[in-house]
Amino acid sequence: MRIYRAKDYYDMSRKAANIISAQVIMKPDCVLGLATGSTPVGTYAQLVEWYKKGDLDFSEVKTVNLDEYKGLDQSNDQSYFYFMAEHLFDKVNIDFQNVNIPNGMETDADKECARYEAKIKALGGVDLQLLGIGHNGHIGFNEPNGQFDRTTHCVNLTQSTIEANKRFFASEEDVPRQAYTMGIKTIMQANKILMVASGEDKAEIVKRAFFGPITPEVPASVLQLHNDVTLVGDEAALSLIG
Numbered sequence: 001m002r003i004y005r006a007k008d009y010y011d012m013s014r015k016a017a018n019i020i021s022a023q024v025i026m027k028p029d030c031v032l033g034l035a036t037g038s039t040p041v042g043t044y045a046q047l048v049e050w051y052k053k054g055d056l057d058f059s060e061v062k063t064v065n066l067d068e069y070k071g072l073d074q075s076n077d078q079s080y081f082y083f084m085a086e087h088l089f090d091k092v093n094i095d096f097q098n099v100n101i102p103n104g105m106e107t108d109a110d111k112e113c114a115r116y117e118a119k120i121k122a123l124g125g126v127d128l129q130l131l132g133i134g135h136n137g138h139i140g141f142n143e144p145n146g147q148f149d150r151t152t153h154c155v156n157l158t159q160s161t162i163e164a165n166k167r168f169f170a171s172e173e174d175v176p177r178q179a180y181t182m183g184i185k186t187i188m189q190a191n192k193i194l195m196v197a198s199g200e201d202k203a204e205i206v207k208r209a210f211f212g213p214i215t216p217e218v219p220a221s222v223l224q225l226h227n228d229v230t231l232v233g234d235e236a237a238l239s240l241i242g
């Protein structure tokens, strides 16, 4: 595992965007696994800036997002599709045909999860998977005490995640109770993993995930078993690790 220490959020975002850029430059038709949440917003902004300068070309890039709320359609401003369009896809020359996000409007969970997993396989797998980390160690919507061998599946959100995400909705009742997410197994099959972490409130979980026991209680701890993981964190998020 490589750990890159950034001095602040901006620096973290630039370092992470550099790694993604390198991937796109080395393999213009690569498959990028993408994440939503507040942490990667600056990374996407940096990629957009470099695209506008003419340094990056997304025309052949393919993307697969980690997750999507079940029950929200693409035009809902809280859907992860909407988030990705707003922060990245609408601002670069990506072909929307190459964009993949679980379909939150598909009510048949088995069907949607099988379709999504097959799509990732058909693309040849993920070259570089970007991840954030939840306060309880979740990655994607893989909450504590799930199984490490799951592929894309439908999850019931935990109360802690509902609470963390309610800031984006009009009220807690509006937060969807279920989501589709790549499973830990899907995530672990990516060739490379890039995790971004920012803020003092992530310091404890970052330490547990990367230096604590590998356990389903901390889903991100499984990343210790992956052979190509890069953690880019700001000083605050890395403050409890050497």
Ligand code: F6R
Residues within 6 Å of the ligand: 034, 035, 036, 037, 038, 039, 040, 066, 067, 131, 132, 133, 134, 138, 139, 140, 141
């Ligand atoms: C988002 C995702 C989540 C977030 C995590 C951290 O697609 O899968 O696991 O990465 O909840 O979110 P932030 O970055 O908002 O702290």
